[in-house]
Amino acid sequence: MGAVLREVEVRVLEALPPGQEAVGIEELARRLGLDQSPVAGAVATLAERGLVAVSEESEDEFRAGPKGSGWDGAEFPERRVARALVAAGGEAEIPALAQASGLSTKEVGESLRWLTQRGWAVKDGARLRAGAAWTAGEPALEPDELLLRFLAAHGPARRAAVLAAGEALDAALGRLAQRAGVVDRRERRRRLVAITVDGQALLAGGIESRHEVNELTTELLVSGRWREAEFRAYDVTLPGPAAVPGKEHPFRRILQETRRAFLEMGFEETRSPWVESAFWDFDALFQPQDHPARDMQDTFYVARPEKAALPDPALVDRVRRTHEDGGDTGSIGWRTRWDPALAERCVLRTHTTAATARALYADPKPPRRIFSVGPVFRRETIDYKHLPVFHQVDGIVIDANASFAMLLTLLTTFYRKMGFPRIQFRPAFFPYTEPSVEVFVYLESRQDWVEMGGAGVFRPEVTEPLGCTVPVLAWGLGLERVAMFRFGLSDIREIYLAHLDWLKETPLCRS
Amino acid sequence: MPVLGIPLDELFARYGATIEPxxxxxxxxxxxxxxxxxxxAFRWRCPSCGTLSEGGEDAAPPPACEGCGADLRSAATPGAPAGEVQVLRMELLAVRPDLFGPEGLARGLRGFLRRESGAPRYRVEPGSFSVDVDPGLAGPGVHRPRIxxxxxxxxxxxxxxxxxLMKLQENVHWALGRDRKLASIGVLDGLRFVPLGFDPAQPHSALTPREILAKHPKGTAYAWLLEGNTKAPLLADAKGGVLSMPPIINSEATRVTTATKEVVIDVTGLADRHIDKxxxxxxxxLLEACPGAHAETVTVRYAGETRVTPDLAPHEVVLDPxxxxxxxxxxWTADEVAELLRFMRHDATVVDGQVRVLVPAxxxxxxHPxxxxxxxxxxxGYDRIPAVGLAAATIGLPQPREEAAVRARAALAGLGxxxxxxLAITSEEATYRKTGLPDDDRQATIENPISVEQTMVRVSVLPGLLETLAINLGHSYPQRIAEVGxxxxxxxxxxxxxxxxxVAGFAxxxxxxxYADxxxxxxxxxxxxxRDAGGVRYRALDWPLFIPGRGAEVLDxxxxxxxxxxxxxxxxxxRFRIIHPVAVAEISL
Incomplete structure (x- = not known):
C-alpha cells in the first residue's frame, strides 16, 4: 500500500538530502521556491508521521542597531572627527570640530571617549590633539567598524555568515560591549529538518500525492475546484495568537455602572464646573466660613481664575443671613460674620455636592431626583490610599414625602446594585445634612465593615435659602473604593498610573 | 481627625457598670x-512638673511631657513609670465635644443605653467672685474681647x-475653639505669674508677655492667634498679679495639681456663644468627675454690661412630633419623641401635642429643631428604621456631555x-516644557499646590497619554491608548x-x-x-510637539x-524616554 501524501509534503521529502543531513526550514523553502509557512506545515505533518526528524538550534543574529544604522556610510563618528582633526592640522578646539566633521555637538561629545580609547586623539582641556595612529595617514578600519560596514551592506546576518565573511566577530563585539545601539544581537532559533530512515524507505517505495488545500479561496469557490479539494484538518486544540480588544478602563465601568444605576431609578444627571466658587462648594451648603475643610491645608484654591461671579444677590443675601443668624430658616446660624469675598474665591470643587446644590436651586419643585458623577479635588499627598483627585457620586431626592427611611432604602438599593449586599448605617456629622449617616458595606475579603460615604437629609439652612421647602435627601459616595474592592487593588495609584497589562488583563465582565 | 483615648476604667466608673468590648x-x-x-497605654510621671503623660504601646516614655514639655526620654528629666491603662480609641466627632472625656461620654451612654433619662442637674451656687473687664478691651485691635x-x-x-481635665481642655480647644481661635480655656489655682514649664524656684525666670511670645514653646506655637492685634488681655488678680495670658498660657503659680480643691475656670474668646458652651x-x-463638688457663679462686668456665669440654663426648642x-x-407619637429625646439627655415634655425640649447648656x-x-x-436606632421605597414617578435623563463621551469611548474601543x-491636575512643566504644547497662558492654576507635579488643571489629555506610554516602556508594542475627559x-x-x-485623545x-495611522x-x-458634520479640513500645524511637516490642526x-x-x-x-515612534490626536467633542 502506497502512502498518501500531499503534494508539498512529497516535494519536501524529495528535496531533503538522502544522507540524513539536516537542513534549515528557511533553506528548504528557498530550494523549493515556496514560502516558509507551507513548508513548515508540511514538515510538521511529516514529522508526526515519523518521516522526517526536526531539531532546533539557536544562533545569534546581528544587525545594525538604531544608532549604527543612522551613521552616514556606516562610518563611526570618531573616525570622522579624527579625519577633521587631521585636516585642521592635528589640533583643534572641540566645539569647532562639529562643523568640520559635519556632526552634531552632541555626537562629537560622545565620540571623545572612543577617540581616546582607540588612541586616535588626546583631550587637552577644551582642545583635541590627533594621536599617533593618525600621523602616518588614515588607519585601517578596526574590527567593530568592519562589522558594522558588513551588516549595513548585507542586512541582518547569522553568526556563521558573519564569520564566513572573515569578520573578527569577537574582537568587534568586545569593542562594542560598552556601546549600545551600534550593533544589535538577538537570538534566532531555527529548526532543522532531516529525512528519517522511514522517510527514505517511503520515497523508495513510491508515493501517491493528493491535492489537499489549506485555505478555501475565492478562486476555489468560483472555479468549483473545491469539490475535488480535501481540506487539511487543523489541530483544533492549539491556542490562537493572543488578542486583546480595545476596551474601557476598569474604573470607567464602575463609573458607568453608577450612572446606569441612578438613571434606572429615575434620576436626572446634572453637572457642575471643576473650577467652582466657594459659594457653591461651601457657603450654599451651610459650611461655616471658618470650617477647617475650607483651609488652604485641605482645599485647592485657584489662583487663576481667582474670583467667580456670585449668583442672584437675593440668594446670596439669604445665604448670608442663614450663616449669620439663621435668617428665616428657624436656625440660630453660625453666629459669625459672613464675608462675600470668601464666597467669591475659586476652588477646585471638593465634592460633587456643589452640582446637586446648583441643580436644587435651578429647579426646587418636587418631585425631582438628581445625580452627578465626577472627579473632586482634595489637597492630599499622593500615596497608596490617597490621591488629590478622586470620583464621587452625589445625588438628591426632592420630594414632599421624602424621609430618612427612604434615603437608607435607596442607599441599600444602590450598593446592592454595585455588588455589596450587606450594608450598615451609623450616625455621623456633616455640616449640610441633618440627620446624617455614614454608609458602611461588609467586605468578605476583610471580614469587616468599610466606610463608603456620607448621606443625610439636607439641613433647612441649605434647602430653604435655595428656594426649597420640602425634604431633600442627599448623599456623596466615593467610587474609587468600589473599584479597589472589585478589582482587588491595594494601591489607588494603579487606577490612574495604569500599567497596560492590568488594563488588558482585567476582563469586562464582573469577576 | 484627632483620635481620643478614653480610659476604660474611668468610663465604666462614671457609667456605673462595665460593658463587654x-x-x-x-x-x-x-x-x-x-x-x-x-x-x-503606659503612663509616665514627669519628674519636673509631676504631670502624668501617656506613652504609646511600645512601653517607652513619650518624648515630651504633656504638662511642661520636658523630654521624658532624656537623662535630665526621665519619666517614671506610673502603670498602664486600657483605652478605647475613638475618632473625635467635632460637633460633640461634650463626649470628649470619660465623664461626658458616660453621661451620654447612660441615657442612650436607657440607664438614665433627662438632663442631669448640677449644683451651681451664687458666688462672690467677679471679673472686671478693662474698657480698653472693647475697642478695635483686641483679639478676644469676651470672657x-x-x-x-x-x-x-x-x-x-x-x-x-487637661485632655478635655485640649480637645475642646481643638473642636469648639478651632485651635483656641474662638475659645481658650484656663483653669487656675494661684496668684503669681510664672509661665508653665519654668522653674518657680527661680523667680528671675518669670517672663514678660513679649518674651513668652518669643521664647516659650506655647508662646511661639500660638503667637499667630495674636497677629494683627495691638492689644492682648492679661488676667490679673486684685493685687495686679498676672494669672494668665489667654489664649497662650497660664501662670505657674496657678497650676492645678491633685492637691487643688478649688479652681477658677475662665474662657476667653470672640463671641459669647462659643465661650459659654x-x-x-x-x-x-468636672462636676461629673468629682461627685461631691459644686460650682459657683462669677460676675463678669464689662463697661455698661454685667453677666453672671456659668450660664447652665437650657435652651428651649419646640418640636412638632x-x-x-x-x-x-x-x-412616632409625641410621647415617644419626648422619651427618645430624654434618652439623649434632653429634658422633654409633651405640651398641647408638641414636644417642648430643654437642650442642655x-x-x-x-x-435648629x-x-x-x-x-x-x-x-x-438607625438599624431599626424600616425600608421605604421611592414613590413619585420621575424620568432618568443623562447629561448630553456625558453621553457624547460614552459614544466617543465606544468608537475608540472599536478602533482598538x-x-x-x-490625573486631571498636572503641571506647566509636563504640559508645555516636556510635551511641547504651545503655552497660551490660559491654564487654570492652583494657588496652594501640594506638589510641583500638580500645579494646574489639565488643558489637554495628550501629556497624560505620553506619560502613560512612558510608564509602559517595557510593555509589548504596538500600544494604542486613549482618554476621553x-x-x-x-x-x-x-x-x-x-x-x-x-475632549477625546489617543496615542x-x-x-x-x-501620521497616517x-x-x-x-x-x-x-x-x-x-464632529465632521459641516465638513472638516486639515491645515499644517507647527508645534514643538510634532515633527516639522507632520502635525496638523483640524478645522470645522x-x-x-x-x-x-x-x-x-x-x-x-x-524627554519621555520613549524609543518607539508615537503619533497622537485630540479632538473636542
Missing amino acids: AELEHQLHRFGCSVEGWAT VAAIVRGLTLDDARLRG ALAMVVTS AAAGRLIGVP WRSDIL RDLVEDAAIAH FLEVMT LVVHADPAEETGAAETM LAGDGLG ARSALDALLRETG GAGERIGVVGEVHPEVLT
Whole structure:
C-alpha cells in the first residue's frame, strides 16, 4: 500500500538530502521556491508521521542597531572627527570640530571617549590633539567598524555568515560591549529538518500525492475546484495568537455602572464646573466660613481664575443671613460674620455636592431626583490610599414625602446594585445634612465593615435659602473604593498610573 | 481627625457598670462615635512638673511631657513609670465635644443605653467672685474681647482626673475653639505669674508677655492667634498679679495639681456663644468627675454690661412630633419623641401635642429643631428604621456631555484603543516644557499646590497619554491608548472664570506607526462622533510637539480648530524616554 501524501509534503521529502543531513526550514523553502509557512506545515505533518526528524538550534543574529544604522556610510563618528582633526592640522578646539566633521555637538561629545580609547586623539582641556595612529595617514578600519560596514551592506546576518565573511566577530563585539545601539544581537532559533530512515524507505517505495488545500479561496469557490479539494484538518486544540480588544478602563465601568444605576431609578444627571466658587462648594451648603475643610491645608484654591461671579444677590443675601443668624430658616446660624469675598474665591470643587446644590436651586419643585458623577479635588499627598483627585457620586431626592427611611432604602438599593449586599448605617456629622449617616458595606475579603460615604437629609439652612421647602435627601459616595474592592487593588495609584497589562488583563465582565 | 483615648476604667466608673468590648463598640457606633480600636497605654510621671503623660504601646516614655514639655526620654528629666491603662480609641466627632472625656461620654451612654433619662442637674451656687473687664478691651485691635468664668469647689482630683481635665481642655480647644481661635480655656489655682514649664524656684525666670511670645514653646506655637492685634488681655488678680495670658498660657503659680480643691475656670474668646458652651462643657465634666463638688457663679462686668456665669440654663426648642416622624419615616407619637429625646439627655415634655425640649447648656450642636430630630432618630436606632421605597414617578435623563463621551469611548474601543484615566491636575512643566504644547497662558492654576507635579488643571489629555506610554516602556508594542475627559481653560466669560471642554485623545506607539495611522483613526472618530458634520479640513500645524511637516490642526466648517493630529517629535519622545515612534490626536467633542 502506497502512502498518501500531499503534494508539498512529497516535494519536501524529495528535496531533503538522502544522507540524513539536516537542513534549515528557511533553506528548504528557498530550494523549493515556496514560502516558509507551507513548508513548515508540511514538515510538521511529516514529522508526526515519523518521516522526517526536526531539531532546533539557536544562533545569534546581528544587525545594525538604531544608532549604527543612522551613521552616514556606516562610518563611526570618531573616525570622522579624527579625519577633521587631521585636516585642521592635528589640533583643534572641540566645539569647532562639529562643523568640520559635519556632526552634531552632541555626537562629537560622545565620540571623545572612543577617540581616546582607540588612541586616535588626546583631550587637552577644551582642545583635541590627533594621536599617533593618525600621523602616518588614515588607519585601517578596526574590527567593530568592519562589522558594522558588513551588516549595513548585507542586512541582518547569522553568526556563521558573519564569520564566513572573515569578520573578527569577537574582537568587534568586545569593542562594542560598552556601546549600545551600534550593533544589535538577538537570538534566532531555527529548526532543522532531516529525512528519517522511514522517510527514505517511503520515497523508495513510491508515493501517491493528493491535492489537499489549506485555505478555501475565492478562486476555489468560483472555479468549483473545491469539490475535488480535501481540506487539511487543523489541530483544533492549539491556542490562537493572543488578542486583546480595545476596551474601557476598569474604573470607567464602575463609573458607568453608577450612572446606569441612578438613571434606572429615575434620576436626572446634572453637572457642575471643576473650577467652582466657594459659594457653591461651601457657603450654599451651610459650611461655616471658618470650617477647617475650607483651609488652604485641605482645599485647592485657584489662583487663576481667582474670583467667580456670585449668583442672584437675593440668594446670596439669604445665604448670608442663614450663616449669620439663621435668617428665616428657624436656625440660630453660625453666629459669625459672613464675608462675600470668601464666597467669591475659586476652588477646585471638593465634592460633587456643589452640582446637586446648583441643580436644587435651578429647579426646587418636587418631585425631582438628581445625580452627578465626577472627579473632586482634595489637597492630599499622593500615596497608596490617597490621591488629590478622586470620583464621587452625589445625588438628591426632592420630594414632599421624602424621609430618612427612604434615603437608607435607596442607599441599600444602590450598593446592592454595585455588588455589596450587606450594608450598615451609623450616625455621623456633616455640616449640610441633618440627620446624617455614614454608609458602611461588609467586605468578605476583610471580614469587616468599610466606610463608603456620607448621606443625610439636607439641613433647612441649605434647602430653604435655595428656594426649597420640602425634604431633600442627599448623599456623596466615593467610587474609587468600589473599584479597589472589585478589582482587588491595594494601591489607588494603579487606577490612574495604569500599567497596560492590568488594563488588558482585567476582563469586562464582573469577576 | 484627632483620635481620643478614653480610659476604660474611668468610663465604666462614671457609667456605673462595665460593658463587654464588642457590645460597647457596637453601641458606640449606633450612638455615632467612631471606634478606632483598643489599646494599652503606659503612663509616665514627669519628674519636673509631676504631670502624668501617656506613652504609646511600645512601653517607652513619650518624648515630651504633656504638662511642661520636658523630654521624658532624656537623662535630665526621665519619666517614671506610673502603670498602664486600657483605652478605647475613638475618632473625635467635632460637633460633640461634650463626649470628649470619660465623664461626658458616660453621661451620654447612660441615657442612650436607657440607664438614665433627662438632663442631669448640677449644683451651681451664687458666688462672690467677679471679673472686671478693662474698657480698653472693647475697642478695635483686641483679639478676644469676651470672657466667662466659673468657680468649682470641693474637687477630689487624682492623677487620672487631672489628666482627663487637661485632655478635655485640649480637645475642646481643638473642636469648639478651632485651635483656641474662638475659645481658650484656663483653669487656675494661684496668684503669681510664672509661665508653665519654668522653674518657680527661680523667680528671675518669670517672663514678660513679649518674651513668652518669643521664647516659650506655647508662646511661639500660638503667637499667630495674636497677629494683627495691638492689644492682648492679661488676667490679673486684685493685687495686679498676672494669672494668665489667654489664649497662650497660664501662670505657674496657678497650676492645678491633685492637691487643688478649688479652681477658677475662665474662657476667653470672640463671641459669647462659643465661650459659654466651652465653659459649660468643662464645668459639668468636672462636676461629673468629682461627685461631691459644686460650682459657683462669677460676675463678669464689662463697661455698661454685667453677666453672671456659668450660664447652665437650657435652651428651649419646640418640636412638632408628627413632622419629626414623617421626616424619619417612623410614625412616632409625641410621647415617644419626648422619651427618645430624654434618652439623649434632653429634658422633654409633651405640651398641647408638641414636644417642648430643654437642650442642655453643654450641647453646642443644636442650631435648629432639625438637630433634635436626628437625636431622636439616633436614640431610636438607625438599624431599626424600616425600608421605604421611592414613590413619585420621575424620568432618568443623562447629561448630553456625558453621553457624547460614552459614544466617543465606544468608537475608540472599536478602533482598538485601551482607555486610560490620568490625573486631571498636572503641571506647566509636563504640559508645555516636556510635551511641547504651545503655552497660551490660559491654564487654570492652583494657588496652594501640594506638589510641583500638580500645579494646574489639565488643558489637554495628550501629556497624560505620553506619560502613560512612558510608564509602559517595557510593555509589548504596538500600544494604542486613549482618554476621553474634560480639560479646562481660564475664560473670563464663564461664571466661574473657567471653561470646560470634553475632549477625546489617543496615542499610537510602535515601529511603523505614524501620521497616517493616527489620521485614519482620527477620521473614523470624527465620523462616528458626528464632529465632521459641516465638513472638516486639515491645515499644517507647527508645534514643538510634532515633527516639522507632520502635525496638523483640524478645522470645522466655520474654520474653528476642533483638534490636532501629528507624529510626535523625537525631542519630545526622548524627554519621555520613549524609543518607539508615537503619533497622537485630540479632538473636542
